[in-house]
Amino acid sequence: MMLEAGEERLVRACQRLPKVELHAHLNGCIRPSLLLELAEERDIVGQLSLSDFKDVILKEDRSLEECFKLFALIHILTTDHGIITRITKEVIEDFASESVVYLELRTTPKHNEKVGMSKRSYVEAVLAGIRATDAAFPLESFFACEEKICASSATMETPNHRCDEKKIGRIHVRLLLSIDRRESVEGAMETVRLAWEMRHLGIVGIDLSGDPCIGDWKTFLPALTWAKEQGFPVALHCAEVPNPTEVEAMLAFRPDRLGHVCFLEDSEWSKLLTSGIPVEVCLTSNIRTNRVQSIEVHHFSALYNANHPVVICTDDPGIFSTTISREYFLIASHFGLKVPELLHLSKKAIDFTFADEKLKKTLLRLFDQAEYVLD
């Protein structure tokens, strides 16, 4: 598709804009090329037929139901510790290449006796991926002293804005452990205790996700309450399908963040706005899965206009063929936000991260430098 010059500039600006991603499911970020590669390997050894899965993997539009069918396939293909580490590394590289400066990835720890995987060893494999990337991956973006930026930005050489790739060119990654709505009370509790125990390794909170048509919120309440009692942050997938009873209970629980909130009744909407609970907005995910009819009527606009805390996220970029830069572009082109407003939106998200205060300050400094470069 040909873009007009103005649009092209906006695409580039969204790409270079420093961003904070707070709602991305690890296995939903997997590169389709890797999925195909893994399916091909299984095809060769006769474990599955690639032709059966190729169309499923490459399809762009999928209903919520198809989405969860694809996750089932992905989980069959990604059972190996080594693969989990590789996916993590690639996902972080992908976000870094989109100028994400802080990434809160989330994933459901999996237990699979057949391959000797426990929830703990699964999380260790993810952490190994984070460490591997962190050790070697400088962020190539706005700040990363790319020739074109530094050469033309003599002003960056002022004492407070010196270009220093090592100091400022890294993506910061933290992890949330997800409870899948299919899990039992014990399974949910195991995940929360594991997350709490491993918090010194960069696990900063808990997420409740999974097929919203499955499971009962009450099952997870003891585990989520326990997390809350420890002061451990909790993010909930909320109202991805209409479910007023559950939405009421979730709002009353007062989580630290809510994802989606597509189906709120008027009274719940008022409660949300009064609560000030930040919302993780996943535009493309909501459109592709038919949660919202079109971008124009997406509730981002109402939240933004009400000055409610929001953060722009991708949910599952590998599944929905999107990127975080594209999500910002959609916001700009459909709701008329200009680049400084996008930058402000992204910077505000630092407040809603589960990072510690020291890291938040570091991130704020990064954004101040970006404002400087943007001027």
Ligand code: 6MZ
């Ligand atoms: C609810 C979702 C989701 O955990 O294996 N997940 N849960 N709504 C969504 N909207 C589309 N997208 C992804 O990543 C995949 C898992 O994330 C959750 C589902 O539980 C899915 O199985 P991990 O890394």
